[in-house]
Amino acid sequence: MELKKVTNYQVLPGPEGFLPPSAASMGIDLPGKDMSLIEGREVLEEEAMQKIAEKLLGAKNPVFFPGPQILWTWKEGVEEKAALIKQMADAVGAKIIPIPNHPNLTIWHNKIDVCVFVGVHCHYANVALKIIRGGSNCYTIALCGVAGHEDAMITLREAGVPSYKRLLEIINEKKGVSK
Amino acid sequence: MIEQKVVDPHFMLFEAKREKKFITGSEVVKEAIKRANVDMAISYPITPQSESMHLVGDIYAEGYLKDYYRGENEFAVMSAASGAAMGGVRVFTATGGPGTMRAFEMFPTWSGSRLPIVCAFMTRGINSPLTIQPDTIEMSFLLDTGMLMFHAEAGQDLFDMLLKAFIIAEKTEVHVPIGVFIDGFFVTHTRESIEITPEDMKLPAYDPYSAPVPVMDMENVPIRQIRDPFVMKSNFVSYAAHASWQQEIQAAAERSRKYIHQYLGGLVEVENEGADIMIVASGTAVSQSREAVAMAKKEGINVGLIKVKVVRPFPTEEIRSLTKNAKAVIVPEFNIVGWLCREIKTRIDNNEKVMGGPRVYGGMTMPPELILAEIRRCAK
Numbered sequence: 001m002e003l004k005k006v007t008n009y010q011v012l013p014g015p016e017g018f019l020p021p022s023a024a025s026m027g028i029d030l031p032g033k034d035m036s037l038i039e040g041r042e043v044l045e046e047e048a049m050q051k052i053a054e055k056l057l058g059a060k061n062p063v064f065f066p067g068p069q070i071l072w073t074w075k076e077g078v079e080e081k082a083a084l085i086k087q088m089a090d091a092v093g094a095k096i097i098p099i100p101n102h103p104n105l106t107i108w109h110n111k112i113d114v115c116v117f118v119g120v121h122c123h124y125a126n127v128a129l130k131i132i133r134g135g136s137n138c139y140t141i142a143l144c145g146v147a148g149h150e151d152a153m154i155t156l157r158e159a160g161v162p163s164y165k166r167l168l169e170i171i172n173e174k175k176g177v178s179k
Numbered sequence: 180m181i182e183q184k185v186v187d188p189h190f191m192l193f194e195a196k197r198e199k200k201f202i203t204g205s206e207v208v209k210e211a212i213k214r215a216n217v218d219m220a221i222s223y224p225i226t227p228q229s230e231s232m233h234l235v236g237d238i239y240a241e242g243y244l245k246d247y248y249r250g251e252n253e254f255a256v257m258s259a260a261s262g263a264a265m266g267g268v269r270v271f272t273a274t275g276g277p278g279t280m281r282a283f284e285m286f287p288t289w290s291g292s293r294l295p296i297v298c299a300f301m302t303r304g305i306n307s308p309l310t311i312q313p314d315t316i317e318m319s320f321l322l323d324t325g326m327l328m329f330h331a332e333a334g335q336d337l338f339d340m341l342l343k344a345f346i347i348a349e350k351t352e353v354h355v356p357i358g359v360f361i362d363g364f365f366v367t368h369t370r371e372s373i374e375i376t377p378e379d380m381k382l383p384a385y386d387p388y389s390a391p392v393p394v395m396d397m398e399n400v401p402i403r404q405i406r407d408p409f410v411m412k413s414n415f416v417s418y419a420a421h422a423s424w425q426q427e428i429q430a431a432a433e434r435s436r437k438y439i440h441q442y443l444g445g446l447v448e449v450e451n452e453g454a455d456i457m458i459v460a461s462g463t464a465v466s467q468s469r470e471a472v473a474m475a476k477k478e479g480i481n482v483g484l485i486k487v488k489v490v491r492p493f494p495t496e497e498i499r500s501l502t503k504n505a506k507a508v509i510v511p512e513f514n515i516v517g518w519l520c521r522e523i524k525t526r527i528d529n530n531e532k533v534m535g536g537p538r539v540y541g542g543m544t545m546p547p548e549l550i551l552a553e554i555r556r557c558a559k
Contacts, residue, residue, distance in 0.1 A: 022423075
């Protein structure tokens with residue numbers, strides 16, 4: 001028997017109490033194949049990308065936090081991913097800060113209102129995402145190459161070059177509309 | 180050594196034609212590990228586990244494993260297993276009873292380091308005066324180490340759970356160790372007919388780059404955080420990091436549920452769902468309970484059985500739902516503390532209906548009549 005978890009929990013910007021729980025322990029499941037999460041709710045990847053573009057374009061100080069899998073890896077496709085991240089950051093006017101040791105201190109000191117985790121090993125991303133939800137009101141986005149992150153407000157899963165390209169396209173489309 | 184080909188795990192476990200073999204639990208370990216594409220095994224003898232790892236040593240000699248050695252003691256073995264897994268290889272080891280206790284520090288370390296080590300625990304008593312007899316008390320101590328815990332009823336479960344444990348443990352979003360528990364002697368030293376997968380098939384190799392942490396490199400960020408302020412300082416951010424880290428290990432266990440459903444068919448199995456009296460048991464206590472259920476049915480008593488296959492993560496919702504309408508819940512166990520009873524009592528409503536027992540320990544057997552007597556008492 002497989003019982004479907006029932007939860008009303010939403011993954012929203014903090015500060016969420018003294019020590020917020022992990023979203024997984026509150027009944028939030030990772031997205032299924034070709035799906036994404038917005039604030040704990042499973043949606044199609046396209047819908048999540050639209051929301052990511054809106055959040056980034058509407059932010060006062062958006063920042064990309066690239067991790068070791070973008071910064072210090074020589075795997076196939078990484079160079080292309082890095083170039084696309086730079087283009088996305090340029091398109092939304094975001095800064096790039098390599099994944100910080102102290103996520104919420106970096107967020108507080110730099111007044112970051114929207115951040116994007118990309119290429120951070122999943123365990124470290126999850127650890128940092130919960131700390132951010134606990135201690136700041138920053139809106140967190142994860143472009144995950146594996147299974148996704150319940151603790152981010154928006155997460156993609158299995159995001160590779162095609163997803164990055166589509167996200168950049170959406171950002172540019174939205175910029176054109178707003179102009 | 181037979182030449183083996185890597186096959187899709189689903190095909191190997193669920194579709195490939197199986198062969199029947201009349202073997203002991205220890206030999207089951209050998210047959211499972213032979214097919215698990217394990218890189219390295221490390222051992223230290225302790226009864227009733229010694230024979231299993233001896234046999235794994237034999238298949239190393241035949242060429243099935245890349246490396247195998249005997250450690251100085253169980254703590255050394257589990258530490259070495261940790262190093263090997265951090266280095267990015269698939270590791271197997273086994274222990275039991277006092278060996279489990281001696282190695283204990285390493286189990287939460289494995290989980291915290293996100294190491295997908297599979298360890299078989301052949302359970303035995305740990306008390307003084309020294310006993311080598313079957314007893315599941317060590318499981319009580321391991322409940323909160325962050326390790327996933329599967330409890331095999333008999334040899335068939337042991338074979339399947341060992342192979343499936345590697346697959347589940349190595350999923351990126353899970354990636355924590357799995358202990359596969361089997362009641363010492365009752366299963367390790369008895370012979371039964373086991374259906375095993377073809378000898379010329381093995382699981383795909385472990386991909387170290389699927390880990391949610393980098394393969395160990397002390398100079399590579401973010402592993403360098405181990406000695407950086409993030410973790411080692413006494414300040415709020417450091418405490419928050421540790422707290423979040425522990426939550427993440429529990430989250431990993433939650434994420435394993437869907438894979439447990441996929442590969443083990445769920446965390447529990449139920450017989451005669453909706454009965455007035457439900458027995459909840461794990462390990463060999465399930466087999467004894469099954470006998471008692473059959474005897475009770477002959478007497479016209481409406482009794483059911485929930486077999487708990489997975490203790491961590493705990494099947495909370497399953498047991499709540501399956502015992503909701505029962506008038507009594509009987510929990511027979513092979514240990515003095517009644518850890519399974521305690522787990523159930525803290526999780527269900529109206530827990531006064533949970534009967535802790537019958538319990539046997541110190542190597543005693545559990546005659547089905549003992550469980551039947553409890554069923555009769557509850558049926559009155």
